[in-house]
Amino acid sequence: MGFLMDGLAAEAYDRSYSDRALIRRIWRYFRPHSGRVALVALMVVLGSLVATVIPITISRSIELLTGDPAAQVLIGLAAIIAVMGALGWFFNFVRQTFSARAVGDVVLALREDAYRAVLQRDMSFYDQYASGRIVSRVTSDTQDFATVVTLTIDLLSQLLLVVIIAVVMVTINWQLALITLATGPIVIAAALTFRHVARLTTRQAQRALANVNASIQETVSGIAVAKSFRQEAAIYQQFRQTNELAFQVRLRQGLVFSSIFPILNLLSGIAIATIIYFGGRLALGGSVSVGEWYLFVQSLAIYFFPLTSIASFWSQFQQGLSASERVFALIDAEPKVVQIGNEPAPHLIGRIEFRDVWFTYDTGQDRTAGSPSSASVQWVLPGFSLVIPAGQKLAVVGHTGAGKSSLIKLITRFYEFQAGQLLIDGRDIRALDLAQYRRQIGLVPQSPFLFSGTVADNIRYGRPEATMADVETAARRLGSEWIADLPHGLETDVGERGARLSLGQRQLVALARVLLQNPSIFILDEATASIDPFTETQVQEGLDVVMQGRTSIIIAHRLSTVRTADRIIVLKQGRIIEEGNHDDLLASGGHYAELYNTYFRHQSLDYKPWEEESRELSAKNLGSQAFRPHAG
Numbered sequence: 001m002g003f004l005m006d007g008l009a010a011e012a013y014d015r016s017y018s019d020r021a022l023i024r025r026i027w028r029y030f031r032p033h034s035g036r037v038a039l040v041a042l043m044v045v046l047g048s049l050v051a052t053v054i055p056i057t058i059s060r061s062i063e064l065l066t067g068d069p070a071a072q073v074l075i076g077l078a079a080i081i082a083v084m085g086a087l088g089w090f091f092n093f094v095r096q097t098f099s100a101r102a103v104g105d106v107v108l109a110l111r112e113d114a115y116r117a118v119l120q121r122d123m124s125f126y127d128q129y130a131s132g133r134i135v136s137r138v139t140s141d142t143q144d145f146a147t148v149v150t151l152t153i154d155l156l157s158q159l160l161l162v163v164i165i166a167v168v169m170v171t172i173n174w175q176l177a178l179i180t181l182a183t184g185p186i187v188i189a190a191a192l193t194f195r196h197v198a199r200l201t202t203r204q205a206q207r208a209l210a211n212v213n214a215s216i217q218e219t220v221s222g223i224a225v226a227k228s229f230r231q232e233a234a235i236y237q238q239f240r241q242t243n244e245l246a247f248q249v250r251l252r253q254g255l256v257f258s259s260i261f262p263i264l265n266l267l268s269g270i271a272i273a274t275i276i277y278f279g280g281r282l283a284l285g286g287s288v289s290v291g292e293w294y295l296f297v298q299s300l301a302i303y304f305f306p307l308t309s310i311a312s313f314w315s316q317f318q319q320g321l322s323a324s325e326r327v328f329a330l331i332d333a334e335p336k337v338v339q340i341g342n343e344p345a346p347h348l349i350g351r352i353e354f355r356d357v358w359f360t361y362d363t364g365q366d367r368t369a370g371s372p373s374s375a376s377v378q379w380v381l382p383g384f385s386l387v388i389p390a391g392q393k394l395a396v397v398g399h400t401g402a403g404k405s406s407l408i409k410l411i412t413r414f415y416e417f418q419a420g421q422l423l424i425d426g427r428d429i430r431a432l433d434l435a436q437y438r439r440q441i442g443l444v445p446q447s448p449f450l451f452s453g454t455v456a457d458n459i460r461y462g463r464p465e466a467t468m469a470d471v472e473t474a475a476r477r478l479g480s481e482w483i484a485d486l487p488h489g490l491e492t493d494v495g496e497r498g499a500r501l502s503l504g505q506r507q508l509v510a511l512a513r514v515l516l517q518n519p520s521i522f523i524l525d526e527a528t529a530s531i532d533p534f535t536e537t538q539v540q541e542g543l544d545v546v547m548q549g550r551t552s553i554i555i556a557h558r559l560s561t562v563r564t565a566d567r568i569i570v571l572k573q574g575r576i577i578e579e580g581n582h583d584d585l586l587a588s589g590g591h592y593a594e595l596y597n598t599y600f601r602h603q604s605l606d607y608k609p610w611e612e613e614s615r616e617l618s619a620k621n622l623g624s625q626a627f628r629p630h631a632g
């Protein structure tokens with residue numbers, strides 16, 4: 001069965017809760033609705049009482065029939081049964097209505113908590129776990145949880161029925177009652193033994209479903225890439241495997257659950273046969289009446305029904321329990337970014353200092369206390385130090401994987417570093433009020449994400465209270481042409497993820513959003529994709545406006561940015577290997593000059609490809625002679 005389990009491992013943040021802890025936790029959600037829960041409990045008791053009165057009345061009727069009852073008595077008994085039936089319906093109706101409301105409210109609260117937890121998770125959480133699986137926890141797992149609660153109410157009412165029936169049986173004939181009751185523990189023991197296997201297979205089924213969700217979600221998000229690389233068939237194949245796995249696991253779960261019924265049916269069959277035999281003999285001997293014997297046979301059915309229901313509902317019950325376990329694990333996942341203080345940071349001037357910062361993504365072992373010397377760790381920033389004075393325009397360059405984005409992830413506090421200090425205006429970043437601090441940061445990622453809505457909605461995203469005039473002012477500060485190019489100006493619908501806008505327009509919207517937010521620190525991960533020269537000029541002008549008067553850190557991919565930066569740092573394997581301004585660095589002919597020739601030089605208006613060819617040729621001919629790049 002090992003192959004079945006592939007891909008169904010728990011997520012790193014999953015945890016097992018004891019049944020007690022789970023129930024206590026679930027109860028905490030129900031406490032605010034205790035009035036409704038009490039009413040439901042009352043209905044359960046009344047419903048159970050009514051359910052027992054009916055067979056007792058029938059049994060009395062049978063006994064009366066052996067004598068010579070008056071017609072009115074029989075009519076009275078029939079009326080009692082009818083009234084009890086009606087009352088049973090009423091109690092059940094009230095119970096269902098109020099329990100549905102209470103469960104609905106609890107699921108609402110649980111889903112809100114789960115969603116809030118998702119929003120609070122660190123960026124590392126999203127990097128590590130597939131979004132489809134996260135979605136699955138918030139949607140289907142909370143729903144499964146609702147099922148468990150409804151079932152629990154059903155089971156409780158049936159168990160109560162068992163208790164009442166047991167009391168009735170003992171008062172009629174204790175020997176027969178003993179025989180009947182003796183089978184109860186056997187059935188319960190069988191159900192309990194089954195519990196662990198049930199929980200395990202159920203958990204696996206939920207994980208398998210989460211994998212199916214994750215697979216669909218990823219494909220839909222990356223459909224453009226998949227199509228452009230013609231990977232539809234491969235993706236479909238992959239999905240089939242995941243889906244097949246989910247099917248196999250479900251099948252196995254079904255087999256496990258269905259195996260309990262034959263056992264329980266066998267047990268109840270034996271018990272009924274025994275009662276019929278012994279009860280029949282007692283009735284023949286005259287120690288119990290026929291009515292009492294009938295009541296026993298009826299009681300048996302009532303007695304076994306809840307017990308077999310427990311087993312039949314067990315699958316859903318377990319599903320609900322492990323679903324709640326998964327939701328609670330999501331809510332309880334430990335954050336990695338932990339603030340040690342809550343100091344107000346309403347206005348920053350934007351001085352940033354990395355002081356011997358050690359950072360790795362590999363936090364598998366406990367390194368949060370900081371053991372920078374640990375040799376086995378793949379440090380992305382090994383003791384990184386840098387001071388960015390307030391208001392400086394800093395361009396960060398370096399080959400892919402050098403650690404440029406990681407620097408930004410630390411400044412934005414998306415990730416936690418393991419040792420050293422990161423100071424903002426001389427204050428420990430970990431001591432600042434995170435929400436206030438983040439409001440001081442304007443981040444424009446490589447491919448700016450726009451939410452569905454209009455251009456204006458997106459510009460207003462960071463400051464929902466901004467008026468249309470504010471939005472327009474911010475947008476116009478980046479120039480007027482780009483707004484005129486939009487079909488409906490600022491009211492243009494951007495489509496999902498901004499798909500209806502060009503990359504340059506999306507960048508301008510993102511820049512306007514930052515302008516409106518007016519942060520002290522501006523961070524830009526420049527797009528690598530080239531845009532047309534006109535938009536490029538617009539974006540550059542917009543950038544100049546945004547960068548004015550604030551600390552700006554740019555992962556630079558464009559010549560115009562590096563040229564105008566106050567300072568450029570060149571990163572290699574998480575260390576600064578060169579720094580200075582464009583001209584000085586180029587003149588020194590080091591790593592930056594090499595990067596310039598690889599990435600930036602062709603963006604220069606003076607760039608002549610044919611000169612490049614002849615330069616390469618002569619460089620080849622000169623063999624190992626050091627290469628001196630042209631100034632841009």
Ligand SMILES: Nc1ncnc2c1ncn2[C@@H]1O[C@H](COP(=O)(O)OP(=O)(O)OP(=O)(O)O)[C@@H](O)[C@H]1O
Nearest residue numbers: 127361362380398399400401402403404405406407
């Ligand atoms: N979420 C992550 N989990 C694990 N390792 C990561 C993660 N993000 C980046 N890394 C690793 O950290 C190192 C630095 O990555 P980083 O993204 O900072 O480089 P970069 O200079 O920004 O590269 P690029 O220019 O390609 O974006 C790389 O070796 C990368 O594989």
